Amino acid sequence: MFSKVTFLPFFARRFLGYIYFDYFRPINQMIKAKNIFKSYDNLAVLKGVNLEIQKGEIISIVGASGAGKTTLLQIIGTLDKADKGELFIKNTSVEKLNSKALAKFRNENIGFVFQFHQLLPEFTAIENVCIPAFIGGKSKTEAEKEAHKLLDFLGLSNRANHKPAELSGGEQQRVAVARALINNPAVVFADEPSGNLDSANAKELHELFFKLRDELQQTFVIVTHNEELANMADRKLTISDGIIIN
DSSP: OOOGGGGSOHHHHHHHHHHHHHHHSOTTEEEEEEEEEEEETTEEEEEEEEEEEETTOEEEEEOOTTSSHHHHHHHHTTSSOOSEEEEEETTEEGGGSOHHHHHHHHHHHEEEEOSSOOOOTTSOHHHHHHHHHHHTTOOHHHHHHHHHHHHHHTTOGGGTTOOGGGSOHHHHHHHHHHHHHTTOOSEEEEESTTTTSOHHHHHHHHHHHHHHHHHHOOEEEEEOSOHHHHHHSSEEEEEETTEEOO
């Protein structure tokens, strides 16, 4: 016996199908990369990477130099485009966004922490932290209020008006973390975040990522050569010869 749905017009059944798909799509999925390829000239760097990351996960990506770790991070972080493949962040197909929409999406949903802090030397810590918020259209009052909260959370409230040259390496990197978090991003991408830190500051930074995940529900994707950090992650992914092998 046929159900009543069978007799609905085709367009109505298709509409119901879209509703069904939207309702049951994985709400905790943060990133899905499907069959990602990337080459530079004749050098194939990524050769069909598939990756899924859930909300609130801390993922480490490891591998030998030249294996494609940073290239993958730049692509799933929307800083570069794949030659082939699909990328979804928060269920948004980012490769379908035009450059203006992509820049807005990146500013609102993604934070970055690099090996070098990339702080602007002429600005104070709090001014550096506020820059992404200003780009996102927040007022000076709103941005500085949030920046003060983050600096306080990171133990830097007494360093807010210091310029980068007046901060230690660990403090500089924590300011960079605050800058990455100022717009409350859905995911933070970190490329060798402790690469320039001594062991004590590196350990402190590593523990900070987990504190942020636990207290602010951040998702972190971290490329690292640091085995201690890699092994602390919820999952450690190894990339070799352009593919994820585990």
